[in-house]
Amino acid sequence: xxxxxxxxxxxxxxxxxxxxxxxxxxxxxxxxxxxxxxxxxxxxxxxxxxxxxxxxxxxxxxxxxxxxxxxxxxxxxxxxxxxxxxxxxxxxxxxxxxxxxxxxxxxxxxxxxxxxxxxxxxxxxxxxxxxxxxxxxxxxxxxxxxxxxxxxxxxxxxxxxxxxxxxxxxxxxxxxxxxxxxxxxxxxxxxxxxxxxxxxxxxxxxxxxxxxxxxxxxxxxxxxxxxxxxxxxxxxxxxxxxxxxxxxxxxxxxxxxxx
Amino acid sequence: xxxxxxxxxxxxxxxxxxxxxxxxxxxxxxxxxxxxxxxxxxxxxxxxxxxxxxxxxxxxxxxxxxxxxxxxxxxxxxxxxxxxxxxxxxxxxxxxxxxxxxxxxxxxxxxxxxxxxxxxxxxxxxxxxxxxxxxxxxxxxxxxxxxxxxxxxxxxxxxxxxxxxxxxxxxxxxxxxxxxxxxxxxxxxxxxxxxxxxxxxxxxxxxxxxxxxxxxxxxxxxxxxxxxxxxxxxxxxxxxxxxxxxxxxxxxxxxxxxxxxxxxxxxxxxxxxxxxxxxxxxxxxxxxxxxxxxxxxxxxxxxxxxxxxxxxxxxxxxxxxxxxxxxxxxxxxxxxxxxxxxxxxxxxxxxxxxxx
Numbered sequence: 001x002x003x004x005x006x007x008x009x010x011x012x013x014x015x016x017x018x019x020x021x022x023x024x025x026x027x028x029x030x031x032x033x034x035x036x037x038x039x040x041x042x043x044x045x046x047x048x049x050x051x052x053x054x055x056x057x058x059x060x061x062x063x064x065x066x067x068x069x070x071x072x073x074x075x076x077x078x079x080x081x082x083x084x085x086x087x088x089x090x091x092x093x094x095x096x097x098x099x100x101x102x103x104x105x106x107x108x109x110x111x112x113x114x115x116x117x118x119x120x121x122x123x124x125x126x127x128x129x130x131x132x133x134x135x136x137x138x139x140x141x142x143x144x145x146x147x148x149x150x151x152x153x154x155x156x157x158x159x160x161x162x163x164x165x166x167x168x169x170x171x172x173x174x175x176x177x178x179x180x181x182x183x184x185x186x187x188x189x190x191x192x193x194x195x196x197x198x199x200x201x202x203x204x205x206x207x208x209x210x211x212x213x214x215x216x217x218x219x220x221x222x223x224x225x226x227x228x229x230x231x232x233x234x235x236x237x238x239x240x241x242x243x244x245x246x247x248x249x250x251x252x253x254x255x256x257x258x259x
Numbered sequence: 260x261x262x263x264x265x266x267x268x269x270x271x272x273x274x275x276x277x278x279x280x281x282x283x284x285x286x287x288x289x290x291x292x293x294x295x296x297x298x299x300x301x302x303x304x305x306x307x308x309x310x311x312x313x314x315x316x317x318x319x320x321x322x323x324x325x326x327x328x329x330x331x332x333x334x335x336x337x338x339x340x341x342x343x344x345x346x347x348x349x350x351x352x353x354x355x356x357x358x359x360x361x362x363x364x365x366x367x368x369x370x371x372x373x374x375x376x377x378x379x380x381x382x383x384x385x386x387x388x389x390x391x392x393x394x395x396x397x398x399x400x401x402x403x404x405x406x407x408x409x410x411x412x413x414x415x416x417x418x419x420x421x422x423x424x425x426x427x428x429x430x431x432x433x434x435x436x437x438x439x440x441x442x443x444x445x446x447x448x449x450x451x452x453x454x455x456x457x458x459x460x461x462x463x464x465x466x467x468x469x470x471x472x473x474x475x476x477x478x479x480x481x482x483x484x485x486x487x488x489x490x491x492x493x494x495x496x497x498x499x500x501x502x503x504x505x506x507x508x509x510x511x512x513x514x515x516x517x518x519x520x521x522x523x524x525x526x527x528x529x530x531x532x533x534x535x536x537x538x539x540x541x542x543x544x545x546x547x548x549x550x551x552x553x554x555x556x557x558x559x560x561x562x563x564x565x566x567x568x569x570x571x572x573x574x575x576x577x578x579x580x581x582x583x584x585x586x587x588x589x590x591x592x593x594x595x596x597x598x599x600x601x602x603x604x605x606x607x608x609x610x611x612x613x614x615x
Contacts, residue, residue: 081503096501098491105487110503112484124483205321228385 358560401518
């Protein structure tokens with residue numbers, strides 16, 4: 001069993017993942033380890049295999065070869081539902097929130113809670129109040145101050161607030177791993193900062209986070225380790241302590257070989 | 260929202276800005292915008308509000324124009340005239356909430372009606388199973404529409420345009436174009452035409468059945484997970500799918516439910532015209548869409564409330580009845596309904612523009 005220097009076992013481990021589309025090799029034997037309580041950033045140029053890698057981890061793609069280990073046990077995901085059931089939650093770039101529904105409904109979308117007793121079992125009545133309260137607790141526990149009224153429709157929220165809703169949903173149900181795909185891409189400076197704060201809060205609560213981002217500034221501000229994808233392979237794994245952002249970019253573009 | 264710095268603290272105090280009795284024209288502009296914005300956001304939150312206001316206003320206006328309008332027998336007549344379209348609008352609302360449309364509404368209704376009637380008369384089946392068979396036919400017709408939309412991925416407009424012709428032809432073939440008169444039908448099938456009187460207003464069972472449909476569907480939409488999924492699928496199917504909702508299953512369930520609702524509307528129709536006629540309900544397709552749209556449900560899906568469609572059906576009923584009492588030609592009624600539809604959709608566009 002692989003462990004890191006402190007003897008920890010990875011929460012999520014990918015070994016030699018291969019994914020091809022016809023003659024195009026998107027992933028050419030990629031290894032990845034995610035340890036408890038860390039933020040692992042994945043960077044790479046367009047076409048380097050970032051999205052394919054994420055989709056293999058989140059169940060959207062099934063790898064052609066290689067294995068996935070969750071808590072040391074081999075797993076196989078045939079759908080995003082499988083990965084979700086195993087405790088891996090993904091926040092997609094397009095957010096996957098329903099604009100017309102309110103915050104609480106969005107947090108519980110697809111996982112609604114019914115009332116107890118006959119009302120719930122026979123009449124299928126939703127426990128709206130209970131869900132609202134739990135949504136409020138969840139948001140407070142995550143330290144998200146930008147969301148106040150759980151009955152607000154999501155379409156009334158700013159981009160950063162919507163991101164907060166999506167992240168809160170992932171954190172509420174993602175018991176093991178949270179994957180964030182370009183969470184700051186559509187946001188302004190201040191809102192981007194709030195989302196970064198939210199990411200480090202998640203880590204502080206012990207939830208490991210995989211962060212995909214183009215923004216080197218954000219990556220080097222929040223990540224503990226940086227996985228650099230290049231041409232379908234992992235070119236290097238660096239840390240902000242050992243490498244600067246420009247060195248990471250150099251590895252990413254192939255201008256510099258990983259040391 | 261832009262704010263203006265108080266003129267007193269403005270570093271370069273120009274004379275015009277400092278003068279308190281000359282309001283900044285820009286201020287007024289922004290204040291106006293917030294009033295409109297506030298109306299927009301209230302309408303956005305309560306989609307049934309604008310039809311409710313329109314209904315109330317039209318009742319008052321027609322009541323003032325003609326004192327016969329508010330008499331109990333006239334009000335009762337309006338509810339009876341509205342019952343069939345009102346019931347159809349329940350199913351149509353469900354479909355429009357998913358950003359679909361159903362053009363086969365009337366055809367499904369009449370097909371189930373004829374099956375009910377023939378099963379009970381020509382085939383001599385007892386009334387209750389005959390009614391059940393009719394409902395099953397509606398359900399099956401809805402399933403056909405639903406499968407065309409979810410499996411063949413046809414746009415709902417095209418799928419139901421096709422089934423409109425298919426179901427209409429099947430109805431005429433099956434019934435050989437013959438009407439079954441009310442006297443031949445068992446009492447259960449014409450029961451929806453029976454009535455009782457409350458405070459001078461005659462209420463038919465058909466109206467009660469229609470209200471029951473509204474109550475059940477309103478409950479399902481607002482209080483169950485299924486209802487939230489219907490809204491979510493209509494709002495953004497991709498997002499709903501990523502959230503773990505089976506979009507196809509929700510869509511299919513909506514079309515099947517709507518089919519059953521159309522069959523119930525057929526039962527109301529039998530009581531209303533005291534017959535089962537293969538030629539009834541030809542206007543029903545567009546009338547049901549009209550009611551839903553006037554009722555504030557968005558054709559883009561995901562926004563609206565089923566009670567709004569009842570208001571929409573009532574508005575159309577009140578306009579037709581009121582204009583006819585006021586002595587206007589029937590063509591003016593049609594014209595007025597057309598204008599209402601255009602206004603309603605324009606308001607919807609405007610409300611949607613204000614989102615974000």
